[in-house]
Amino acid sequence: MFRNPLWRVLCALVLALSVSAPALADNFFSKLTINTAPVYWVNTAGDAFAPPEPGTVPVGYKTNNPGAHDWRLDYGLHYSFNRRLALYYTHDVLDYNLDRAYFLVPGTKVMGSFVSGDAGDRIDQAGFSYIVAQGLVGRLYYLDHERYLVSGFCLNQVSCGGGTPNPNVGDMHGFALGGTYGFGPHTRIGPLFSASLDAQYIPRPDTPPTATDNPNSNGLSAWTGSKVIYPYSITATAPLLAKDPTFVGWVGYQRAAEYFRNNASQNLYNVVTFGLAKQFTKNFSVSLTNLNYKECTCSDTVTPPENLRAAGLAAKFNWAFNLAPVQTKHP
Numbered sequence: 001m002f003r004n005p006l007w008r009v010l011c012a013l014v015l016a017l018s019v020s021a022p023a024l025a026d027n028f029f030s031k032l033t034i035n036t037a038p039v040y041w042v043n044t045a046g047d048a049f050a051p052p053e054p055g056t057v058p059v060g061y062k063t064n065n066p067g068a069h070d071w072r073l074d075y076g077l078h079y080s081f082n083r084r085l086a087l088y089y090t091h092d093v094l095d096y097n098l099d100r101a102y103f104l105v106p107g108t109k110v111m112g113s114f115v116s117g118d119a120g121d122r123i124d125q126a127g128f129s130y131i132v133a134q135g136l137v138g139r140l141y142y143l144d145h146e147r148y149l150v151s152g153f154c155l156n157q158v159s160c161g162g163g164t165p166n167p168n169v170g171d172m173h174g175f176a177l178g179g180t181y182g183f184g185p186h187t188r189i190g191p192l193f194s195a196s197l198d199a200q201y202i203p204r205p206d207t208p209p210t211a212t213d214n215p216n217s218n219g220l221s222a223w224t225g226s227k228v229i230y231p232y233s234i235t236a237t238a239p240l241l242a243k244d245p246t247f248v249g250w251v252g253y254q255r256a257a258e259y260f261r262n263n264a265s266q267n268l269y270n271v272v273t274f275g276l277a278k279q280f281t282k283n284f285s286v287s288l289t290n291l292n293y294k295e296c297t298c299s300d301t302v303t304p305p306e307n308l309r310a311a312g313l314a315a316k317f318n319w320a321f322n323l324a325p326v327q328t329k330h331p
Contacts, residue, residue: 029322033078037318041095043068044290044311048097052113057105059114060152066118068095068312084131088141094121096293099309103302114302117152121145127176135182135191143200145258146171156262170260174202187238188245197232202259223264229257235273246279256293267299283321289314 049065052058076090098116105112127141147157147170154160156170178198182191206225235252239245254271275289295301295308302308 031080031322033080033320033322035074035076035078035318035320037074037316039072039074039093039095039317040315041068041070041072042313042315043097044313045097045099045309046311047100048115050100050115052100053102056102056111056113059112061115061117065097065115066151068097068118068120070095070118072120074316086129087127088129088139089126090124092123094123095314096120096291096310096312099311101302101308102306115152116150116155118149119147119151120149121147132179136179137181138179139177141176141178142174143176144171144173147260156260168262170262172202172259172261174200176200184236189237189239189248192238193234193236195232195234197230200229200231200257200259202227202229204259204261208264224266227259227266229259229266231255231257233271240276247276248278249276250274264300267301268296269299270294270296283319285318287314287316287318289316 048067052062072093072095074090074092076088079087081087096116096119098114098119100113100115103112103114104110122145124144125141127139129137129139132138147155148159150157154166154168156168157166158169158171160166176198178196178200180194180196182194184191184193186192203226204224208223231254233252233254235250237248237250240247240249251274252272254269254273256269256271258267258269259265260267270293272292273289275287277285277287279285291310291312291314293308293310297304297307299307
């Protein structure tokens with residue numbers, strides 16, 4: 001965690017404030033909120049462990065396919081400059097298994113079948129949020145999305161083990177502008193609906209990297225260079241009990257996008273989520289989320305009409321706290 005430059009800058013700032021200006025440090029800590037959220041992931045993909053069909057060439061695990069049943073840790077921070085402007089950082093992990101996918105082996109008429117084993121992505125964002133108007137929040141941020149694990153096969157994760165970089169790397173980095181807007185009927189916790197749209201600029205070379213011998217394309221599209229991608233979502237959230245606004249449910253749709261360094265073009269996913277959340281105290285909440293991913297057949301990961309699919313449950317335990325010193329009264 002402390003290899004991240006943002007954390008080093010934050011620690012240096014905190015140390016300087018605590019040593020040189022106690023009063024200023026107290027004010028700083030009172031505006032700083034830190035979130036830590038252990039998450040337990042459970043794979044629910046239908047055929048992530050199914051044996052390959054006879055006559056196909058299996059890729060990845062043939063037996064004893066490891067499942068995504070793991071603890072991961074999400075975390076972040078939020079510093080409020082005033083009632084509208086804030087600095088934030090988030091670190092989120094996706095842990096999943098892919099359903100078995102079939103594809104035509106390049107240059108042959110042989111059908112291959114692939115399972116991922118346990119797989120995982122890291123997604124980091126750091127930037128500023130601003131309350132533009134009632135119900136509308138804008139954000140300007142830097143993003144880093146890396147695939148750190150595909151246990152059954154070194155597909156496009158950043159490293160294949162032992163610190164060896166993978167030339168078929170799965171990561172994307174860029175700058176983004178986005179916003180979230182709440183609207184619709186008013187519930188006890190706010191508007192029923194929220195919609196989110198981001199414009200993410202991902203810089204890439206105009207030609208495929210020389211280290212990449214065979215960039216993923218599957219005949220769907222030619223290589224594209226720097227590009228702006230537009231993930232978006234819409235969610236409905238409401239309290240489930242008339243007298244308890246701290247117990248809520250939601251259902252949502254997301255059009256997720258990946259523009260990894262080795263992919264010829266962007267990959268698009270239809271994501272349906274629903275879940276429950278309970279706020280036990282001001283600083284502690286628990287949520288259970290069901291996620292269902294289905295890749296658009298317009299994407300270039302596998303040959304149409306096949307697509308990539310994943311499903312899972314995430315149980316999250318979220319603590320939010322600040323480090324402001326406890327004020328004591330002196331006689």
